[in-house]
Amino acid sequence: MRSCTRTLTALWIAAVVVLSCAALVTAKGSPRMDPVAGGGETWAISPYEFAGGGQIIIRDQQYEFSAYTVVMDIRPGDDGTLHVRTSHTFRFGEYMIVTDDEAVADPTDTPGLYVLNSNMQVITGGRGRLHAHGFIDLLAGHTSFELRGAVNLDD
Numbered sequence: 445m446r447s448c449t450r451t452l453t454a455l456w457i458a459a460v461v462v463l464s465c466a467a468l469v470t471a472k473g474s475p476r477m478d479p480v481a482g483g484g485e486t487w488a489i490s491p492y493e494f495a496g497g498g499q500i501i502i503r504d505q506q507y508e509f510s511a512y513t514v515v516m517d518i519r520p521g522d523d524g525t526l527h528v529r530t531s532h533t534f535r536f537g538e539y540m541i542v543t544d545d546e547a548v549a550d551p552t553d554t555p556g557l558y559v560l561n562s563n564m565q566v567i568t569g570g571r572g573r574l575h576a577h578g579f580i581d582l583l584a585g586h587t588s589f590e591l592r593g594a595v596n597l598d599d
Contacts, residue, residue, distance in 0.1 A: 475596040477572060478503050486511055488585030500536055500591060507536035513587075524551040532564060539597055541569035549580055556583035570597040 484498015494513040499506060517529040526549040533542050547562035557579060564574040578589030 475571060475598065477594040477596050480572075480574060480591060480593045480595055482509070483578075483588075483590040484509065484511060485586065485588040486513055487587075492516075494585075494587060496587075498591075500534075502536075502595065502597070505537075507539075509534050509536035525549060526558065528562075530562070539569060541566050541595065541597070543567060543574060547576075552579075557581050560587065560589065562589075564593070566595055570595050572596055 480500060480502050482498055482500030484496055484500075486494035486496030489495050492515040494515075495511065497508065497510045500509050501507075512533045514531045515528060516531060519527040521527055528545075528547040528549060530545045530547060531543060532545060533540065543564035544567050545562050545564040547560060549558035549560050551558055558581075560576065560578050560580045562576040564576065566572045566574065572593060572595030574591055574593035574595070576589040576591050578587060580587045
C-alpha cells in the first residue's frame with residue numbers, strides 16, 4: 445500500500461511540474477497580441493481592385509493607413525449573398541501587413557448596396573486576425589468599414 449501511495453504521489457508531483465513548465469513556456473513563447481481599432485474606405489480602381497485608406501489604432505498609437513484590396517473570387521449564394529475571397533495590403537507607419545480574407549456581403553433593400561463582414565488572417569508582416577464590418581456599394585464602387593482585431597507586428 446505504501447509503495448502505491450508513493451508512486452501516485454510521485455506521479456502527481458511530476459504532473460504538476462510538467463504542467464507548470466508548460467504554462468511558463470507557453471506564456472513566454474506566446475506573442476503579444478495588440479488590439480486593433482479603426483476604420484476607412486476604399487474605391488474601385490478596376491473591377492477586382494480597390495484602393496483607399498483610413499485611420500487605425502495599434503499599441504495606443506494612431507496611424508493613417510493606405511489599403512489595397514484584390515478580389516480573388518466571388519461566389520453568389522442562393523439567398524442573394526455574395527461570398528468573396530480577398531486579400532488586403534495595409535501600410536501604416538513603418539509597417540505593412542497582408543491578409544487573406546473570407547467575406548460575406550448581404551444584400552440590403554437598396555440596389556447594389558450590401559452589408560459587408562470580412563474575417564482577415566494576417567499572413568505577412570506579423571500575425572493575427574482582423575474583422576471588417578461595413579458596407580460595399582457595387583454600383584458606386586465604394587466601401588466603408590470599421591476594423592477590429594488583434595495583431596502581433598513583431599513576428
